[in-house]
Amino acid sequence: MRILVAEDEPDLARTLGKALAEEGYAVDLARTGDEALAKATAVAYDTIVLDIMMPVQDGLSVLSGLRRSGGRTPVLILTARDTVEDKVQGLNVGADDYMTKPFALTELLARVRALIRRASPDPMTELAAGPFVVDTGARLVHRDGEVVDLTAREYAILELLARRKGSVVTRSAIYEHVYDEHEDTLSNVVDVFIAALRRKLGPDVIRTRRGHGYLIDD
Amino acid sequence: MTDSLRARLLGWYVGMVMLVIASVAIAVCWGTWRARLTAVDAELRSRAASVSTAVLPRDGGRFDVELTSDATAYFQASTSRPYYAVWAADGSLVDRSDPDLTGLVAPPEGARTLGNRREVITRAGPLTVLTGRDISDIWQELWSLALTMLVVALAGVALATAGAWFLAGRALAPVQRINETARRMIQGDLTARIAVDRTETELGQVALALNVAFDRLRESIERQRQFTADASHQLRTPVATMLAEIDWALKRDRTAADYRESLDTCHRAATRMQSLVNGLLTLARADSGDLPLTRQDVRIDRIVAEAIDGLRPLAVKQDVSVDATTEPAVGRGDRDRLHDLVSNLLFNAITYNKPGGSVSVGVRREGESIELRVRDSGIGISAADLPYVFDRLYRADAARARDTSGAGLGLALAQWIVAAHGGTIACSSDGGTFTEFVVHLPHADHAAADAGTGRLIARFATPLTMPSASTASVTGGVQMGASSSTASTE
Numbered sequence: 001m002r003i004l005v006a007e008d009e010p011d012l013a014r015t016l017g018k019a020l021a022e023e024g025y026a027v028d029l030a031r032t033g034d035e036a037l038a039k040a041t042a043v044a045y046d047t048i049v050l051d052i053m054m055p056v057q058d059g060l061s062v063l064s065g066l067r068r069s070g071g072r073t074p075v076l077i078l079t080a081r082d083t084v085e086d087k088v089q090g091l092n093v094g095a096d097d098y099m100t101k102p103f104a105l106t107e108l109l110a111r112v113r114a115l116i117r118r119a120s121p122d123p124m125t126e127l128a129a130g131p132f133v134v135d136t137g138a139r140l141v142h143r144d145g146e147v148v149d150l151t152a153r154e155y156a157i158l159e160l161l162a163r164r165k166g167s168v169v170t171r172s173a174i175y176e177h178v179y180d181e182h183e184d185t186l187s188n189v190v191d192v193f194i195a196a197l198r199r200k201l202g203p204d205v206i207r208t209r210r211g212h213g214y215l216i217d218d
Numbered sequence: 219m220t221d222s223l224r225a226r227l228l229g230w231y232v233g234m235v236m237l238v239i240a241s242v243a244i245a246v247c248w249g250t251w252r253a254r255l256t257a258v259d260a261e262l263r264s265r266a267a268s269v270s271t272a273v274l275p276r277d278g279g280r281f282d283v284e285l286t287s288d289a290t291a292y293f294q295a296s297t298s299r300p301y302y303a304v305w306a307a308d309g310s311l312v313d314r315s316d317p318d319l320t321g322l323v324a325p326p327e328g329a330r331t332l333g334n335r336r337e338v339i340t341r342a343g344p345l346t347v348l349t350g351r352d353i354s355d356i357w358q359e360l361w362s363l364a365l366t367m368l369v370v371a372l373a374g375v376a377l378a379t380a381g382a383w384f385l386a387g388r389a390l391a392p393v394q395r396i397n398e399t400a401r402r403m404i405q406g407d408l409t410a411r412i413a414v415d416r417t418e419t420e421l422g423q424v425a426l427a428l429n430v431a432f433d434r435l436r437e438s439i440e441r442q443r444q445f446t447a448d449a450s451h452q453l454r455t456p457v458a459t460m461l462a463e464i465d466w467a468l469k470r471d472r473t474a475a476d477y478r479e480s481l482d483t484c485h486r487a488a489t490r491m492q493s494l495v496n497g498l499l500t501l502a503r504a505d506s507g508d509l510p511l512t513r514q515d516v517r518i519d520r521i522v523a524e525a526i527d528g529l530r531p532l533a534v535k536q537d538v539s540v541d542a543t544t545e546p547a548v549g550r551g552d553r554d555r556l557h558d559l560v561s562n563l564l565f566n567a568i569t570y571n572k573p574g575g576s577v578s579v580g581v582r583r584e585g586e587s588i589e590l591r592v593r594d595s596g597i598g599i600s601a602a603d604l605p606y607v608f609d610r611l612y613r614a615d616a617a618r619a620r621d622t623s624g625a626g627l628g629l630a631l632a633q634w635i636v637a638a639h640g641g642t643i644a645c646s647s648d649g650g651t652f653t654e655f656v657v658h659l660p661h662a663d664h665a666a667a668d669a670g671t672g673r674l675i676a677r678f679a680t681p682l683t684m685p686s687a688s689t690a691s692v693t694g695g696v697q698m699g700a701s702s703s704t705a706s707t708e
Contacts, residue, residue: 011459012459015459015483019469080451080454081451102454102461105461106465
């Protein structure tokens, strides 16, 4: 899962970045509205956390620009503007959620999770992957009450495949969702993670479509 | 309010109309009465003459009275019931038309009205002749005249009242509109304005003046509202940063390095809040005139040298060189505030600069004032932002995009300090390669003579001069007069 944080206050952006990364998301940061719009239209993010008061171009124009160009990425507006008019305007322009600063970090993380869940074809908190259950609320995987020990990246890949259960997810799509812009890793790391997942979950849960990618059967 | 004014106008008007009608009515009645009486008197006099000629003296003091037939007929007429009486010189009654007229003595000459009767007393030789008649027909005529006039007057007053009510309403309609608008303003609709159709009328002028006043009021409230919103916004961001960082740090056990980083982040956020709160408090005090300034002779050139010393570490960190070209200049004012002013301008010049850039500061006497120039080779201020640089909490995008801690109050404070010292401040930039602030302060010899109060109040109501980028073609401090002290930092 890859998330864009558009926030011009560097300390806050850093804090959000590390908190989201800890949850297993790949996080990109944008400091200005222009940068945010460019990234949002170029990368298929799973969610965008968007500040309104940003230099060059404000968050609302970024959002309307994104929606005009057909982007359907869930957007959570995170701003100090707290009047009812501001909230209505933000939601009308195309935001999916609206939070005012200051905020509780756990609430923000829960809302981000909810946005991603709602946008997925299977909007359940618990997803099935073969005999395993992916609990997206607790971000863990278990089988018959037995928790499987996965790293954050392994979990992220498994959740992505489970959400798109029945359809093939390409390597580059997996890569985009799991790595942020600063990580310059070869795309075969995806294969490495898949191998690790198979070791832990057994060989049959994730299947390979040669030349296309991976999938979990419906 | 309007209705009572309307009623009072109406009352005065109707009162005047009634007074006029009453005067006319009284004049008409009086005139008619006089005219009728004159006619009656003339008639009675002519009858008295005919009576006196009919009295013929006989011997022995006796008189014969032989009225002409015409006179006899007159005195027997029943409608006006005329009568006469004649007395001799000795006062004895000679004759009378009616035996019922008893107990009469000769009255003095003249005319008199006794109730419904009018009598004229004349002298003819030794005789005194009284002729009289009933005048109740005249009274009747007068009464009916008065009654007619009363009816007409009442109708007229009613008509005048209705007309006056209508006209007063029309004349006062603008007042009603003003009243309604004021009420809407009171209820919070600051956009309410009085509709003015005739600007040349007195009330039109009042309405126009009020509309202008409403505009001013609204602008002022808007500015205040915007400032409050901006201030709370500016305070929320560091609070949000601190809370989020603390939430993150407390979520699970962290390494010492993580805790250190979190504390650093919180420290930065708290520092921003502190400078913001201090700036807001200072400006609030300045606004309420609660910020006394001392007045003493101050060497501006020395303040510049001190400020440069204080900011040298920042300049080194930012890789910006600072050079000053100053000549001794004595201003008058609050030393600490003037130091704040210079430090603020220098801080901005160093902070919003480019690596390897430069800042030049110049101080020189220019006629009756001291000119302070701070010019940097920095990122500049765009023409669009230039008019707002002295606004509170305004930070140009370019400045915000850089990682700077300025809260956006420094230049507002600088402007206040300059204004409080009776000076001017102007900013110019080409939007890319330089920004220059020029401050003019009165020289100590020419500073305002109200030094005794030790208290200056400046408000932000009047915008200061703000030349556009194109007008600023003055080069740096090198050309500015003899250099007496130079501070330089690499």
